[in-house]
Amino acid sequence: MKIGYPCINWTIGCKGDRTFRLKSYSDRRLIDTVTNNLDCLSKILTFNVDHNLLFFRITSDLVPFASHPVCQFDWLTYFKSKLASIGAFIESNNIRISVHPGQYTVLNSHDSGILARSIKELQYHADLLDALGLDASAKIQVHVGGVYGDKDKSAWRFIGRYRNLDDAIKRRLVIENDDRSYTVDDCLRIYGETGVPVLFDAFHHELNHSGSSSADGLADITRTWQVCDGIPMVDYSHYKVGGVAVNHTESIDISHFERFLAATQPYDFDIMLEIKDKETSALKAVEVARKDKRFFHG
Secondary structure (H helix, E strand, O other): OOEEEEOOOOOOOOOOOOOOOHHHOOHHHHHHHHHHHHHHHHHHHHHHHHOOOOEEEOOHHHOOOOOOOOOOOOHHHHOHHHHHHHHHHHHHOOOEEEEOOOOOOOOOOOOHHHHHHHHHHHHHHHHHHHHOOOOOOOEEEEEOOOOOOOHHHHHHHHHHHHHOOOHHHHOOEEEEOOOOOOOHHHHHHHHHHHOOOEEEEHHHHHHOOOOOOHHHHHHHHHOOOOHHHOOOEEEEOOEOOOOOOOOEOOOOOHHHHHHHHHHOOOOOOEEEEOOOOOHHHHHHHHHHHOOOOOOOOO
């Protein structure tokens, strides 16, 4: 079990998700921005290794506009050496990596333009992970998408489009249960038709489930992960106290996290903390998890 957080580190004083306006695009601006983002990513990963935070979600903004038609610059070749160096650091320190394209990446959309842009966005993420030299345990996670008035037809539309994806994307893609539309059971049915692994989102499961506990959900999704996929990934958060139920909390509730670890024995998985204060809560979670026999001591 490894513990991590997504995209941004608030401690080290650099921002690895810098971007710019589309209308101000130029190759020079892209090069300068990506150079900054990769330098910051290196600093974040070094911080994480020093603090035994060995699971990290790389921001989708690492290469701004990479999937947009405006970007004709061959960033993969230009940054080949730098990406390979970062990838070697990731591998030598046994860090688990994931990426999570944004909400407009919707494979089952009725809109052909959205579908085309979604596939390009997935290709960008696959190209990035390949350029880092990472194996198939580095995953691209997506939601199934919309219901569009008919969940069964929409799920089948996802299945058909998944089957037509390039193998470089399919080998990395995982689907997660969401807080409104697609439960763990829904995702498992899609897995049955595609073999795509299911990432368990504990927070979403609390909000949208089929009567099963977190332990039951984990038991079900564990079988969807093959050896080449690595151990299952779990997204963890909990309600914001005093806030709207669908909002992620600002910082970790240690007692809630302890109960989650206890309830999910004996299943092994890597935990992505989707909590707003990022590494601050992740460091607290590591201290709790050190007492758990599943925890990986780097």
